[in-house]
Amino acid sequence: MTTRRLHLNAFLLNVGHHEAAWRHPGAEPSRITDLRHFQELARTAERGKLDSLFLADGLALWNDVRHGAAGGLEPLTLLSALAAVTERIGLIATVSTTYNEPFHVARKFASLDHLSGGRAGWNIVTSASEAEAENFGRARPAHADRYARADEFLEVAKKLWDSWEDDAVVADRVGGRYADPDKIHAVDHHGGYFRVRGPLTSPRSPQGHPLLVQAGSSEDGKAFAARHAEAVFTAQQTLAEAREFYADLKSRVAAHGRGPDEVKILPGISPIIGGTEEEARRLERELNELIIPEYGLRQLAGILGHDLSDYPLDGPLPDLPPVADGQQSRFTLVTDLAKRDKLTIRELLGRLAGGRGHRVVAGTPEQIADELQGWFLAGAADGFNIMPPLLPSGLADFVDHVVPELQARDLFRTDYEGHTLREHYGLPRPAVRTGTSAGTSAGTSAGTRTGTSAGTSAGTRAEARLAVAS
């Protein structure tokens, strides 16, 4: 039998995931908008045989730009550029279903999949914020409405990706037949949110559909993931919570008639790597000493819906009323963390500075590998979303020191076996579903939605949308 191996995604963000990374001597903040920076990172990740790299996104400038690095590039353009300078690594772009049209989005991912030779992935988000709504002249939609739209959006996108059958292009020069029109279909979708005639403007892409990724941990988010996602990014602080999330999501997937291996679950981790434990701790201290509390307080206010500036930094987190629609899982993650570890506000800011709610682990390459192995073998993860605190060095350290350790333990590939992102994740290429003429929203019936039951103790689930909201 084949050894079960873990999957690794490099989550690239500015000059590092630690909120003070831009102030560290190891970072060059001007590189946030520099293609060469990302090109170097992509090649490093590919040298490490990682499955994919990933870019988060938001449709508004919401960071505190006074004290925090902000202003990175748009993911689809940047990943398209990286497609040209890499050969094998998968390229996952975040794109929202709320302020976009399915025709545009399906087309751009098909294009990225063609030009990368089958390496495109789509991290599907639904844009919760008021600030994003205001950039499109809209009122902020309700949580359930965003997910209902996302469901229909996915349905339309899949129809469009299947609108050219795989063998539609004949290219018979002598006979003068370019394509077989009987194998190119209008989609004629008429739904509650979209009316789209189709077909798409380009032939079916190497992967058929891009890899579908999701990172929302609300009830609606998990239900959506169970129906559509093939990889899930998630923020989990403890092994117990991660195992619970893992088991719950896999059972939801099963309830949709999908096999457990059809969805890969990748908790986030920010590894602070040193040659010795002391060296790792020193880097962690260096970064934490550069934290600007004002910045953290403003980020925290966004998560908690409450401004804590008037509370003493060295006092406890006060009891707060839960926030409204769409922010609960994030709120719960943070308040649980403060409660569990009895943190002062300042300590909480320190914990969040490294990974915005994702787990931060400082140690030697062996210790990091132990952590990854532990979660992987304990049924908490199929792989990990690697969030280097400082870039480029944090990724290079991971690739040069942690990856060989994982390879030595036979936990990770020593070379790529396939060429497409789906092949890296061990996922099949979807077949064309023909005859998609009637516009029924198969995936969005209430029955399907509520059919997933297994233990919905949502309180302890992390809000992985944190991971894409900076």
Next chain:
Amino acid sequence: MTTRRLHLNAFLLNVGHHEAAWRHPGAEPSRITDLRHFQELARTAERGKLDSLFLADGLALWNDVRHGAAGGLEPLTLLSALAAVTERIGLIATVSTTYNEPFHVARKFASLDHLSGGRAGWNIVTSASEAEAENFGRARPAHADRYARADEFLEVAKKLWDSWEDDAVVADRVGGRYADPDKIHAVDHHGGYFRVRGPLTSPRSPQGHPLLVQAGSSEDGKAFAARHAEAVFTAQQTLAEAREFYADLKSRVAAHGRGPDEVKILPGISPIIGGTEEEARRLERELNELIIPEYGLRQLAGILGHDLSDYPLDGPLPDLPPVADGQQSRFTLVTDLAKRDKLTIRELLGRLAGGRGHRVVAGTPEQIADELQGWFLAGAADGFNIMPPLLPSGLADFVDHVVPELQARDLFRTDYEGHTLREHYGLPRPAVRTGTSAGTSAGTSAGTRTGTSAGTSAGTRAEARLAVAS
């Protein structure tokens, strides 16, 4: 004084502009979706020191796919990929203002401009077709309405590109100040089509604004070009018509208080190049012999609004009633051409097969250079939109044989002098206009619009939207 030199843009389309190129032994139709094909073309164009390369676009599959090559990639993703494998050449992507949101489009062009180091250009189109409307669940908007939306779209985009002042990012690590929030502005646009709060998500890009390109030759299109465009692609069949178009557009530009050099006019030309004239004629014949009349008739029906299948191919073009809204200039170009040269329907199909209404010239490199020089010196062009009939060979022949001829005549640069697309075209980097808080549509007042008068004999103007509609 500096010598006036011409500007050259490479218009890349599938495996060549000739509609039968895909059937020619010199083409490989499978390369239509292959990044390496476009990478090779981009590097060839850059080797020739061309100003830019350009990709057309349409938001629907409207070609007759049975007999014609179709299904190319989406321009912004493809050009982003090409940005990573080129150094100097400009990258012009077609994007519609009709089915897009200004926040998305402004952001993607800013991103392309950042990652290319200041080489982004936007060919602004307004999507005339019913087929495009149906992919977005909309009714096809009226011509004037499309241009009014385009005007406001540009106004919003410019505000967003100016929302970060050039020196907004401070990146003061020691002081902990990343950016100066007083230099990052909400745009707070409230117009008839859009409400956009801003600011943009990324800092001002190297060029400030991408180069703005336009290619519509309707009255509304020319008025729009006079207000916004910095380069204009146009289809002109005769020198007289081209001079008239040139003089008219330059006077419209002047009526807006802009200098004549602020807009570069580039007629399209498909050069069929041979070592001898006979060799060029032979290639032209080879291509024309591969034409499938059924394909041409269907394309022609799209332009004329009438199906000519029942008329004898070797008879004259019948008198036809003019078409409706938005297609007139295209209709006039084609019917004038048939009338002027007394063409049968078959001959007309041959003339359109090479460049869809653009001029096709077969000859030696010297003869092609003579043509370009003649139009350039006669006040008909500031440069040319080069549409090779067959790719990659047609572009390589132009770069290796016509470009040196133009350089020998001191009509074209022998090396790039600047780094940005604006520098190649001799256009300034726009300054930030601050204080754009009130949402008044400065560019769209009726007074400005009707203020352009100079000789509007629209009949003979070519419809350059042809150039972007395949």
